[in-house]
Amino acid sequence: MTQHWDVIIIGAGTVGLPAAVFASGRCDNVLLLDAAPEIGGTLHLSGGQMSAAGTRLQKERGIKDSAALHFEDVIRISKNTVDRDLVRLAIDNAAATLDWLETIGFQPLPAHPVKGQDHEPYSVQRYVWGKDMGKSILAVLKPQLEKVTEQERVTLKLNTRVSRLIQDDDGTVSGVVASTENGPEQNFSARSVVIAAGGFAANPAMYQDLSKQPAYADYSYPFCIGDGLTLGLDAGGVSRGHENVLTSFGSVMQSYDIPSKVRCDLNHWPERRLPWEIYVNAHGKRFIREDEPSVDVREHCLQGQPDARYWAVFDAVTLKEAPSLLAGHTAGEIKAAAVNNEPMFYTADTITELAEKAGLPSGALMDTVAAFNDGQAKSTDSFGRSHMPRPINQGPFYSVRAQGISVSGAVGLMVNQDLQIIRNDGSPVPGLYAAGEALGSGATMGSSVCGGMLVTPALTFGRMLGQHILPLD
């Protein structure tokens, strides 16, 4: 039996929650479907870092900012690789989203907004997150959804995965086919359907296919397996963003499996800890000045190395005297991990043995260490590094392997300014909308990690779809 709805939203996550809440202000017949057993999607894992210009908070703190300046920063950081129109739409409407979140109880950390953390900084303090990261956002969205489900304006069906869109002969999307696990397929018809089903980073095969590199990390929301992209493409949509694939500058993985969980992060930010180690690639060669100040430069440099991977190499004195290389690990713990042959940790009495244990070419590593030590003695470095407190010459020697990883997929569906999925010729697929990571991270971040430019556009587009874009009146 087919049930009819004003709008069906596929995914009760970052996009889907505000979309449903705002749509319910204009109609009382919203169906929100999620494959997972709970709402929230990637907000359960996300840093929840958001960027918006011209917010109430900024004004209260006397910070001068504008959407034009935010746009300029995104273009600078991404080197103009984003979808400019979409970014402008997101940025022009971001402050209203942040202001709304605060109205419903979201509290940024006390010292916020800031210019940035972990990623390339903005020129102005416009970056915020809550104490529980993405969960701080979910905590304020959840009661909003509960209110409208209690009022029966929104019907929420969990454990319900959409497998197909229903299309009329002229291509108009008029509903979805969904089912619970082992349950029968059910048809739901609607005037509009919103794809808010997230990205594909939890689908290793799809990630490999679209990104041309393995999904190294098991770090994404397990239900984000690319259904949104598949549904949109099957309906006539087109994908883009293959060229925007970028990994982080390195995490230490728990195991050699691909994908693997992340054990910890390597503290590679020179503004927090100047490097004492050298970083070498699979050829045993350095590829960057380790104190390179731009995280964006570091990330792009690593992207060009074999398997987006490098080894930090250091000696016993550095282990003892330097601040810890690894987040949450003391020197003693690093030593113990290496001595116990835990994955990614290596130690040996000589550089040659270290290379063998770490799977690096020993001759090349010997030459690299010798060249670095020579430069250190002369206070010059072939890569222009300025922080070289000591040579690497006191055994035992150590190495920790770091892996570039992605938590989101760069590729996604093309949409127009009304967030309608468009075909190759630019015409919209009638009745079909999309937002969030289903558009690909490249749409709003380009080939960069541009602070807050996934969560904020996802929330903003969800809000806008519900508030005025969807034809509900």
Ligand SMILES: Cc1cc2nc3c(=O)[nH]c(=O)nc-3n(C[C@H](O)[C@H](O)[C@H](O)COP(=O)(O)OP(=O)(O)OC[C@H]3O[C@@H](n4cnc5c(N)ncnc54)[C@H](O)[C@@H]3O)c2cc1C
């Ligand atoms: C560890 C991590 C940290 C991050 N940190 C940040 C950050 O600090 N700032 C930032 O801007 N971005 C960050 N991101 C990215 C950002 O959080 C996501 O891009 C964004 O939350 C995605 O929102 P979404 O609504 O598109 O997807 P989601 O919030 O994941 O929602 C998608 C929903 O769709 C459901 N679904 C999937 N398929 C189906 C189907 N077939 N039928 C029904 N339901 C389905 C899923 O269960 C899920 O609930 C981070 C991501 C990760 C993984």
